[in-house]
Amino acid sequence: MDISILSEKLNHTLSTLRYGENPKELYEPIRYIMALGGKRIRPLLVLLGAKMFDDDVEKALLPAAAVEVFHNFTLMHDDIMDKAPLRRGQQTVHEKWDANTAILSGDVMLVRAYELLLNVEPEKLPLVLRLFSRTASEVCEGQQLDMTFERREQVSIPEYIHMITLKTAVLVGFSLELGAILQGAPQADAEHLKAFGDNVGIAFQLRDDLLDVYGDKAKFGKQVGGDILSDKKTFLMLTALEQANAQQRQTIIGWRDKTDESIAGEKVKAVTQVYDQLHIRQQTEQQIDLYFQRALHHLDAVQLPDERKSMVRNLALQLMERDS
Amino acid sequence: MDISILSEKLNHTLSTLRYGENPKELYEPIRYIMALGGKRIRPLLVLLGAKMFDDDVEKALLPAAAVEVFHNFTLMHDDIMDKAPLRRGQQTVHEKWDANTAILSGDVMLVRAYELLLNVEPEKLPLVLRLFSRTASEVCEGQQLDMTFERREQVSIPEYIHMITLKTAVLVGFSLELGAILQGAPQADAEHLKAFGDNVGIAFQLRDDLLDVYGDKAKFGKQVGGDILSDKKTFLMLTALEQANAQQRQTIIGWRDKTDESIAGEKVKAVTQVYDQLHIRQQTEQQIDLYFQRALHHLDAVQLPDERKSMVRNLALQLMERDS
Incomplete structure (x- = not known):
């Protein structure tokens, strides 16, 4: 199977996600940021990690979507903190709406990410949620370090590597690990x-x-x-x-x-x-x-x-x- | 057993929670807001809901703490949105530190709330997390409606009741329900x-x-x-x-x-x-x-x-x- 078939399956799954309707001020920004696209690398890695161990990746689709929703939650909140005007060439949520909207819609996205992970087989749920929660905390730690370092005069190379490990790398690692765990690796x-x-x-x-x-x-x-x-x-x-x-x-x-x-x-x-x-x-x-x-x-x-x-x-x- | 004994058990549990150490800019605000106190009504209701069905409430203590951590997460983020200077007579987190800190520390608190719920017996976990996630979304919806209503000329009484139901009431209801579920009610x-x-x-x-x-x-x-x-x-x-x-x-x-x-x-x-x-x-x-x-x-x-x-x-x- 070609990687583009996995990619299609993934995009189809993402297109079927329903985040909520009312109040629309809360849910519209979620649909907006999720529609901005991006390379969808992390959820694709969930599927690839899964496919290594079992060709049938159906059960990895919603957990993969959870990772993408989580990633976009971090982007929505990071953009507020970094005062970023643009994301993927379009207005960021806090620019198009306001910071309060971006805070609250982001919060709901984190909840949705957990909800999507509830589609994991029950016996795997405690492990998956423990690893996901650890990863989510680490990503927040990485964002905090990034902000702290920008204000600090001196940052060592090991400190920098530690920061990008938390902010960026651990979610890539978790994505592959999640796929493997789902297939009983x-x-x-x-x-x-x-x-x-x-x-x-x-x-x-x-x-x-x-x-x-x-x-x-x-x-x-x-x-x-x-x-x-x-x-x-x-x-x-x-x-x-x-x-x-x-x-x-x-x-x-x-x-x-x-x-x-x-x-x-x-x-x-x-x-x-x-x-x-x-x-x-x-x-x-x-x-x-x-x-x-x-x-x-x-x-x-x-x-x-x-x-x-x-x-x-x-x-x-x-x-x-x-x-x- | 007197209610004050449950309250003591709860306070002891809350005092043993460890949120994280590094970076301290991320975790210090969590310890700060959790130390501000408050009446701890929601986690107490978890314990009371549990105690109705079984006098041994030990297994409800960490889930009760989850509810209190979640509640304080909503306070931390709401205070940013409402630009509130004080919380329980003390500076709010975004005033004492800044809005970015309050956003990110709040995010980690939501993750910690889920982590604390992982102490629920595995066979009850999917149901508990589904109900908790629904409640968490509703609380966010309520906060959004509250903000929307403040900017709107006309708000009907049923709309107002709907808003306070989501923003305040559903978490009270969930707390009792959680206690009952934990004891197999x-x-x-x-x-x-x-x-x-x-x-x-x-x-x-x-x-x-x-x-x-x-x-x-x-x-x-x-x-x-x-x-x-x-x-x-x-x-x-x-x-x-x-x-x-x-x-x-x-x-x-x-x-x-x-x-x-x-x-x-x-x-x-x-x-x-x-x-x-x-x-x-x-x-x-x-x-x-x-x-x-x-x-x-x-x-x-x-x-x-x-x-x-x-x-x-x-x-x-x-x-x-x-x-x-």
């Missing part, structure tokens, strides 16, 4: 898939940091250097600050808080020049490779024939835009 | 207890509306007429607006948007005079009595000897400050 295999997903998630976020500076603008679809312009403490920026000499440090610090569009080109160029001098691109690529290799190591450890693991492996490679 | 009994709680909840909220105007200031602990001063659409205000003649209506409308403390006394006096002319106090008392009688009717229908129902009945009477 051995615990060790489910845990290796979780570790695979966590590491892919870290690699993916580092790649996101990298592409912001060194990505193909047309392909990436975002402004090149957006993170630099907004003084974001990315892996690249933190590595550069750690390794910069006095003059390079002065260059970076000197551009701080200058976020006006009119100087964007000059600022991005100046900071990128420091990155280039310090070989930040190569160092980031090495780190990505490190986490990706760790991920594959865990996938290898899953006790299944290689052909059953190829779809998950290929999706991960595709996310990394790599051939092998 | 027959479904019909659990449903009657739920209906008892819903109706007590409505009566209690109407009484709250009444006491704001006609309460004993010293006893009530709030400024008399606070709702009038802030133009709140309470049961009293909506009933008065429905029944007012042109002149009385003019008096009420004329005082709208005048919320300055310096005119508080004059405004409260003028509006209360209209209430008095229309016998709003007596009408509200009648409504309270109506819902309280409905509640007792459902308690009577629970298939247990009267002595097993007396603690719940007495607490309800006490909440209403009535003798019978």
Whole structure:
């Protein structure tokens, strides 16, 4: 079966979800954010994790939808906290409506995510809900750390990796683990898939940091250097600050808080020049490779024939835009 | 057993809860709001609902705590939306920290509430989580309606009752129902207890509306007429607006948007005079009595000897400050 068939099944399931009707101020924003689309990677990973162990993935569809609803809940609340005006090129919920609406609709989405998970077989429910709740807490912890770090002068690389692990990676890991658990996979295999997903998630976020500076603008679809312009403490920026000499440090610090569009080109160029001098691109690529290799190591450890693991492996490679 | 022994057990359980440690910006506000206290009525009702069917309420303690954590989550988020500066005489979380902190700590509290419910016996878990999730959604719907009504010119009495049912009453009903379910009560009994709680909840909220105007200031602990001063659409205000003649209506409308403390006394006096002319106090008392009688009717229908129902009945009477 092709991955696009799973994707179709998933989209069909998502299209059948009913969140509620009244009051419409509460439920309309949920339909709105869920309709914005996105790559639906996390629920797809639930299905792929499930399919490794059993071709019949029907029972994983609603739990997969739960993960997507949860993910969009975090986006709705994060966008308030980050004062983000746009999400996937459209107005964010707190911009289109207001912050109160985004708070409350988000709250209901978290409840809906739990409700969708109630479609798990009863004997698996306690484990699934325990793991989901832990993951949900970790994602909140990651968002809190992200906000704290933005206000802090000094953030170490291990602290940054810890933050993106919580904010981004653990949900990727949980998605695969959930799929495996639903199909009755051995615990060790489910845990290796979780570790695979966590590491892919870290690699993916580092790649996101990298592409912001060194990505193909047309392909990436975002402004090149957006993170630099907004003084974001990315892996690249933190590595550069750690390794910069006095003059390079002065260059970076000197551009701080200058976020006006009119100087964007000059600022991005100046900071990128420091990155280039310090070989930040190569160092980031090495780190990505490190986490990706760790991920594959865990996938290898899953006790299944290689052909059953190829779809998950290929999706991960595709996310990394790599051939092998 | 005295109700104070249940209360002690509950407080002990609440004092042993561990919400998390790092990052402290996320977990400190949770400890803060949970330490503000309050009457802990909802978790106490879980225990009383449980005790009706089985004297050993140990297994209801953590689920009762779940209800209290959930209730405090709604307070934390509602206070942001209502821009409330104080909660139980102390700074609200969004004032002491900021709105982002209150959003995110609240989110984690909702997750913790679900986690605490995982202590329910596995075979009861799907039902308990389904009912809890429905209740949680309804509470959010009630908060949304409350906000919508405040911005709307006209709100009917049935609409208002519907709003307070969702925002306040259903959680009271769920608390009792949860206690019953945990002890294996027959479904019909659990449903009657739920209906008892819903109706007590409505009566209690109407009484709250009444006491704001006609309460004993010293006893009530709030400024008399606070709702009038802030133009709140309470049961009293909506009933008065429905029944007012042109002149009385003019008096009420004329005082709208005048919320300055310096005119508080004059405004409260003028509006209360209209209430008095229309016998709003007596009408509200009648409504309270109506819902309280409905509640007792459902308690009577629970298939247990009267002595097993007396603690719940007495607490309800006490909440209403009535003798019978």
